[in-house]
Amino acid sequence: MQFDPNNPIIQLCVEGMRLEGEGKTAEASELFQRAWEESSNDFEKFTSAHYVARHQQSVEDKLKWDEIALISALKIHDESMQANYPSLYLNVAKGYEDLQDFDQAIKNYHLAQSFIHFLPDDGYGQLVKNGIANGIIRVTV
Numbered sequence: 001m002q003f004d005p006n007n008p009i010i011q012l013c014v015e016g017m018r019l020e021g022e023g024k025t026a027e028a029s030e031l032f033q034r035a036w037e038e039s040s041n042d043f044e045k046f047t048s049a050h051y052v053a054r055h056q057q058s059v060e061d062k063l064k065w066d067e068i069a070l071i072s073a074l075k076i077h078d079e080s081m082q083a084n085y086p087s088l089y090l091n092v093a094k095g096y097e098d099l100q101d102f103d104q105a106i107k108n109y110h111l112a113q114s115f116i117h118f119l120p121d122d123g124y125g126q127l128v129k130n131g132i133a134n135g136i137i138r139v140t141v
Contacts, residue, residue, distance in 0.1 A: 009035045009044040013051050029055035046072035046084075053091065063095030085115040086128050093135055102139045109135045 004010060016031035032055060035048035046069050053065030070088040073081055089112035096104035112132045119125035 007044070009039055009048055012038070013047055016051055025055065042072045042075040045069075046076065050088075059095060059098045063092065063099065066091040066095055082115055082118040083120065086112045086119055086132060088112075089115070090128060090131050090135065094131075097135060097139055105139045106136065109139065 005014075012031050012035035016028040016035070019025075019028035019031065029052075032048060032051040036045070036052050039045045039048050049065050049069035049072060053062050053069060056062040056065055066088070070085075070092055073084050073088055089108045093105050093108035093112060096102075096108060109132055112128075113136070116125075116129055116132065119128055
């Protein structure tokens with residue numbers, strides 16, 4: 001999926017990330033929520049839901065938004081989206097792990113692992129791979 005920096009939803013999310021970086025989390029959260037409310041397609045929903053998830057106060061709410069982001073991403077029929085799946089499944093798996101639902105956690109960690117070959121070969125890719133591997137260890141020991 002081609003990233004469009006002129007997309008208004010992407011612009012809201014970029015501004016929200018800037019505010020987040022400045023420690024203005026309430027203002028950032030409002031922008032991410034606005035981005036979600038104004039999203040008109042699955043790519044915008046995937047992007048905005050990912051950021052809304054980061055600002056939830058409970059594990060249950062974070063998991064709900066992580067699942068919304070994942071479901072939206074899975075609806076996008078573009079091979080380039082597959083590089084996002086490991087991280088999205090990792091987020092969902094961690095939510096289930098935190099809720100002590102280890103069956104769902106391991107299922108999602110394994111789904112994350114099944115897409116790791118789409119990750120970039122860089123620090124980010126390695127971070128996600130390590131998160132998946134460590135999660136599998138935690139829930140299977």
